[in-house]
Amino acid sequence: MSQDRIKVGLLGVDGCGANLLDALRACPLIDVIALADRDRDLAYARAAELGIEGYDDYRSLVVEQPLNALFVAAPPFACFEQLKLAASRGIHVWRETPLARSVAEAAELIHAFDAAGVRLAVARQWHFTCRHADLADVEDLIGRPYSARGLATEARLDPLRWRGDTERAGGGAIIDRGYEAMDAIVQRLGLPDEVQTTTARRTGTQPYDTEDVGVVALRYLNGAMASLVAHRRAGPETWSVTFDGPNGNLVIDPPTVTLRDPDGTDLQAWRADFDSPYAPQIEAFARAVLTDAKTYPSPAAEHLATVAVIETGYLSARTGEPESVSQLYHMNDLPIPRPPAPSEEQEELQQPIE
Numbered sequence: 001m002s003q004d005r006i007k008v009g010l011l012g013v014d015g016c017g018a019n020l021l022d023a024l025r026a027c028p029l030i031d032v033i034a035l036a037d038r039d040r041d042l043a044y045a046r047a048a049e050l051g052i053e054g055y056d057d058y059r060s061l062v063v064e065q066p067l068n069a070l071f072v073a074a075p076p077f078a079c080f081e082q083l084k085l086a087a088s089r090g091i092h093v094w095r096e097t098p099l100a101r102s103v104a105e106a107a108e109l110i111h112a113f114d115a116a117g118v119r120l121a122v123a124r125q126w127h128f129t130c131r132h133a134d135l136a137d138v139e140d141l142i143g144r145p146y147s148a149r150g151l152a153t154e155a156r157l158d159p160l161r162w163r164g165d166t167e168r169a170g171g172g173a174i175i176d177r178g179y180e181a182m183d184a185i186v187q188r189l190g191l192p193d194e195v196q197t198t199t200a201r202r203t204g205t206q207p208y209d210t211e212d213v214g215v216v217a218l219r220y221l222n223g224a225m226a227s228l229v230a231h232r233r234a235g236p237e238t239w240s241v242t243f244d245g246p247n248g249n250l251v252i253d254p255p256t257v258t259l260r261d262p263d264g265t266d267l268q269a270w271r272a273d274f275d276s277p278y279a280p281q282i283e284a285f286a287r288a289v290l291t292d293a294k295t296y297p298s299p300a301a302e303h304l305a306t307v308a309v310i311e312t313g314y315l316s317a318r319t320g321e322p323e324s325v326s327q328l329y330h331m332n333d334l335p336i337p338r339p340p341a342p343s344e345e346q347e348e349l350q351q352p353i354e
């Protein structure tokens with residue numbers, strides 16, 4: 001691509017879309033030429049304010065605008081077909097989490113973009129926080145992690161709207177608030193053998209069927225364990241993941257990363273100085289599009305395992321039993337990622353107690 005800026009559109013202007021729009025406009029590699037939101041008044045008012053084209057129909061934006069890339073803050077149920085349309089028109093896409101509501105949906109999107117030879121990336125704040133701290137590999141600091149603990153909270157107020165509907169949202173607190181923390185765990189520890197989940201809603205009769213609280217436990221054949229607690233009715237809005245290794249633990253709490261010794265004493269901390277958590281992600285994706293780079297941060301294919309673990313977790317919540325992630329891969333005719341080999345410390349953990 002010979003130009004030095006790319007032309008982009010944005011789907012979804014409300015909520016996180018407003019922050020994404022500000023970050024897009026601040027990026028020197030990007031020209032925002034159009035936006036769309038299903039709220040017609042919001043879309044047209046924001047577009048008029050910026051002097052760009054506004055739409056209340058996502059498909060129209062994709063078809064009518066000369067886009068190099070599309071940024072998406074709209075929920076998966078609202079733009080699944082429009083993303084495939086973008087792929088068919090050679091438009092690269094960067095989207096907010098989650099990638100999709102199910103493995104089948106995620107795999108279909110990945111195939112569509114691979115077949116078209118265009119990029120599909122997913123938000124991943126923890127990756128850029130760690131990269132800013134020059135943390136290429138957790139194992140360099142704490143050894144092979146044998147456990148991980150994730151926590152994700154926010155005080156979301158009513159009405160939940162589409163987030164309260166399992167069919168449209170894919171789930172509640174786990175897939176919405178807990179996605180990023182789960183992604184960090186799965187990308188570092190790999191695909192677990194079993195997932196067991198318990199969910200709950202706040203007391204009283206609620207006009208929605210998605211969970212307010214989810215507790216997910218992951219068990220690995222190599223002896224590692226992980227857990228995630230996601231809560232959308234308890235502030236403050238935050239998320240973090242702690243990885244425990246034989247030489248200490250590492251806490252990812254964007255925009256901060258902290259290294260601790262085995263006793264829990266802070267040894268070193270790094271803090272990212274991004275103006276916005278979107279800024280480095282947007283710039284990296286825009287640069288990949290401009291330079292036609294074959295590799296780029298957080299490709300959708302890497303998120304398939306995260307979606308699979310979350311979907312397996314919801315199955316476990318329904319059955320009340322541990323469920324197999326590999327079985328979900330088999331059901332969708334997908335190759336199973338190779339699990340990480342056990343370390344000496346993990347092998348010791350698996351030895352029977354005499």
